[in-house]
Amino acid sequence: GPHLLVVGNEKGGAGKSTLAVHLAFALMKMGLTVGVLDLDVRQRSTDRYLDNRARWADRCGEPLPMPQRFTLSASSARNLDTADAEEAEAWQGFRDSVKGLDIVVIDTPGGVTHLSNLAHGSADTVVTPINDSFVDFDLLGTINPATMKVERPSLYGEMIWDARKRRAARDKKPIDWVVVRNRMSMLDARNKRRVGEGLKELSQRIGFRIAPGVCERVIYRELFPRGLTLLDMGQFPDDTPASMSHVAARQELRDLLIVLKLPALAG
Amino acid sequence: GPHLLVVGNEKGGAGKSTLAVHLAFALMKMGLTVGVLDLDVRQRSTDRYLDNRARWADRCGEPLPMPQRFTLSASSARNLDTADAEEAEAWQGFRDSVKGLDIVVIDTPGGVTHLSNLAHGSADTVVTPINDSFVDFDLLGTINPATMKVERPSLYGEMIWDARKRRAARDKKPIDWVVVRNRMSMLDARNKRRVGEGLKELSQRIGFRIAPGVCERVIYRELFPRGLTLLDMGQFPDDTPASMSHVAARQELRDLLIVLKLPALAG
Numbered sequence: 084g085p086h087l088l089v090v091g092n093e094k095g096g097a098g099k100s101t102l103a104v105h106l107a108f109a110l111m112k113m114g115l116t117v118g119v120l121d122l123d124v125r126q127r128s129t130d131r132y133l134d135n136r137a138r139w140a141d142r143c144g145e146p147l148p149m150p151q152r153f154t155l156s157a158s159s160a161r162n163l164d165t166a167d168a169e170e171a172e173a174w175q176g177f178r179d180s181v182k183g184l185d186i187v188v189i190d191t192p193g194g195v196t197h198l199s200n201l202a203h204g205s206a207d208t209v210v211t212p213i214n215d216s217f218v219d220f221d222l223l224g225t226i227n228p229a230t231m232k233v234e235r236p237s238l239y240g241e242m243i244w245d246a247r248k249r250r251a252a253r254d255k256k257p258i259d260w261v262v263v264r265n266r267m268s269m270l271d272a273r274n275k276r277r278v279g280e281g282l283k284e285l286s287q288r289i290g291f292r293i294a295p296g297v298c299e300r301v302i303y304r305e306l307f308p309r310g311l312t313l314l315d316m317g318q319f320p321d322d323t324p325a326s327m328s329h330v331a332a333r334q335e336l337r338d339l340l341i342v343l344k345l346p347a348l349a350g
Numbered sequence: 351g352p353h354l355l356v357v358g359n360e361k362g363g364a365g366k367s368t369l370a371v372h373l374a375f376a377l378m379k380m381g382l383t384v385g386v387l388d389l390d391v392r393q394r395s396t397d398r399y400l401d402n403r404a405r406w407a408d409r410c411g412e413p414l415p416m417p418q419r420f421t422l423s424a425s426s427a428r429n430l431d432t433a434d435a436e437e438a439e440a441w442q443g444f445r446d447s448v449k450g451l452d453i454v455v456i457d458t459p460g461g462v463t464h465l466s467n468l469a470h471g472s473a474d475t476v477v478t479p480i481n482d483s484f485v486d487f488d489l490l491g492t493i494n495p496a497t498m499k500v501e502r503p504s505l506y507g508e509m510i511w512d513a514r515k516r517r518a519a520r521d522k523k524p525i526d527w528v529v530v531r532n533r534m535s536m537l538d539a540r541n542k543r544r545v546g547e548g549l550k551e552l553s554q555r556i557g558f559r560i561a562p563g564v565c566e567r568v569i570y571r572e573l574f575p576r577g578l579t580l581l582d583m584g585q586f587p588d589d590t591p592a593s594m595s596h597v598a599a600r601q602e603l604r605d606l607l608i609v610l611k612l613p614a615l616a617g
């Protein structure tokens with residue numbers, strides 16, 4: 084079946100939806116056949132991004148490249164065991180239905196949901212964006228405030244660690260877990276260094292790889308109402324600050340994709 | 351009873367916990383007796399901020415001003431109707447227990463939870479931070495991509511609107527709803543203007559007030575491991591960029607508090 088790439092972080096606003104959308108279009112630009120599933124069934128930022136794109140394409144009378152879209156509903160059962168069973172069945176139905184695609188990018192919600200857990204359990208790659216912040220870091224690992232060293236993994240860090248252990252125990256191909264710093268500023272030298280050191284230490288303890296970070300750039304969010312991304316923009320012949328930022332953004336996405344080492348890109 | 355200030359936005363990472371903590375300490379600095387309740391029962395960023403502070407105070411052997419802390423558990427019942435009933439009872443217990451405080455600041459999780467809904471329903475003031483982004487805006491209202499005008503309120507915008515209608519229908523004091531732009535950058539002129547115009551239009555349609563925004567500043571997040579805030583920092587005699595940012599940050603919080611028009615501050 085296709086490679087399942089889950090974009091996950093139970094911390095809100097880490098950049099999951101932003102990364103899911105931009106990875107999907109970057110992968111399409113590199114020639115892969117891409118599916119997208121938005122498991123944030125309430126807020127649906129990724130679905131809305133793609134809906135906006137379809138509407139904008141209609142409005143302009145110009146087709147725009149679109150990934151193949153999948154959707155799953157959450158159960159509305161008032162008993163959680165019933166709901167979990169319904170969702171497990173829907174999840175299996177989704178897995179049986181994805182054929183002929185190189186990769187499916189799965190956006191997940193902040194917080195913890197059963198559907199998100201099912202997706203994490205089946206992922207080939209989990210990409211976890213985090214803000215350059217110990218508030219976000221706190222979901223991955225706890226920091227000793229005197230030494231700024233990592234004390235232990237915490238909530239989301241443990242969740243992934245357990246999912247990987249269970250997979251390894253079933254002799255399945257291990258989950259590749261990659262953490263990406265997002266919304267990085269050009270300033271904040273001391274905080275950036277400390278978060279970087281904490282990530283490096285935690286990566287060795289709980290086994291994730293660290294990908295090149297993504298900077299805070301208005302181009303990553305400005306085009307949401309039209310469903311466009313910087314990958315739709317023409318090549319800029321000039322060297323205005325805006326186009327320099329777009330060129331840098333393309334490079335960021337390309338560097339990130341290289342580090343993800345996705346099988347379909349290896350050929 | 352005390353003024354209930356709920357910091358709410360179902361959009362993740364809008365800055366709820368950051369604002370909840372900084373508002374609490376700013377209000378204490380202005381002489382109010384302040385309580386804090388963290389309703390993000392899983393991630394508990396606000397509880398962890400305050401736990402870090404208590405540990406740091408111990409470590410330094412120096413007491414630090416602390417708000418009065420409250421806590422509520424989510425129900426673990428597998429039947430949602432049972433869970434809702436248990437939480438409604440716990441919520442009432444909390445309301446009966448808060449005495450002798452000017453104000454309680456209530457942090458809520460991203461997403462939708464029953465406890466968060468109960469808090470929104472009882473709020474005197476709801477403060478909603480949002481990122482300067484149409485991705486965040488999308489939870490308040492939908493934008494027409496051609497005109498960039500507001501089409502209609504959406505998920506969270508409707509949720510608050512309904513809560514306010516129900517309160518008004520019971521002849522109760524209306525909820526004061528205030529939206530605060532957060533993590534504002536000094537750049538992004540066009541996007542900033544568009545989001546600003548969208549907010550202004552939506553505020554007239556669904557009835558929130560817009561408070562002065564809060565900028566992206568590393569000082570708002572850098573001190574989390576020690577549970578400190580810029581309000582604990584001494585006055586800086588120098589004019590380095592860092593201390594200029596701290597001075598500006600204090601002013602931002604003060605300007606925001608003035609606009610909140612909290613009764614206890616009116617005296």
Ligand SMILES: Nc1ncnc2c1ncn2[C@@H]1O[C@H](COP(=O)(O)OP(=O)(O)OP(=O)(O)O)[C@@H](O)[C@H]1O
Pocket residue numbers: 094095096097098099100101102123128191192193194265266267297298299300301302303304361362363460481482483484485486
């Ligand atoms: N690299 C970036 N540069 C600029 N803005 C960004 C970047 N990444 C994310 N954002 C903005 O930050 C906010 C949070 O991002 P996003 O919605 O993608 O996070 P999320 O993890 O999907 O959040 P949620 O937990 O609510 O699903 C949005 O307003 C988004 O537009």
Ligand SMILES: Nc1ncnc2c1ncn2[C@@H]1O[C@H](COP(=O)(O)OP(=O)(O)OP(=O)(O)O)[C@@H](O)[C@H]1O
Pocket residue numbers: 094095096193214215216217218219361362363364365366367368369390395458459460461532533534564565566567568569570571
């Ligand atoms: N004004 C600011 N300046 C700098 N960093 C900020 C600011 N506001 C928030 N942040 C950072 O942005 C991230 C999101 O903020 P925060 O955790 O307070 O949001 P939240 O709405 O409580 O998120 P959640 O939905 O997960 O509860 C954190 O890493 C925080 O440190």
Ligand SMILES: [Mg+2]
Pocket residue numbers: 099100101123128129191192193
């Ligand atoms: Mg999202």
Ligand SMILES: [Mg+2]
Pocket residue numbers: 366367368390395396458459460
């Ligand atoms: Mg929070």
